[in-house]
Amino acid sequence: MISVKKAHHVGGHLIDIEFSDGVSGVVDLRDTVSRYEAAAEIRDPMKFADFHLDEWPTLIWPCGFDLAPEYLYELLTGSAPSWLEQTPEGMPVVAEYKPQYRA
Secondary structure, eight states: OOOEEEEEEEETTEEEEEETTSOEEEEEOHHHHHHOGGGGGGGSHHHHTOOEEOSSSOEEOTTSOEEOHHHHHHHHHSSOOTTSOBOTTSOBOOOOOOOOOOO
């Protein structure tokens, strides 16, 4: 499982980020915050800079917008973490829930 180890704002919508596997670099989130209405408040770079790491840890902003570590990792590296299984179309595979019933 990948997690965010460190992150700090470097200007605009850029974050210098380090992951639990040692991969690090600067990720540009301008397109991401432009795409989602839930991120409207942090389109302002001053408000964007006000993030913190939560208990997972991943990035979260006071407005409630957050980003999964796997998404951030893929933005930075161009590929999903090696443990994340994907379909040929690049979609994550989600385990099927099969409830256990007792008679």
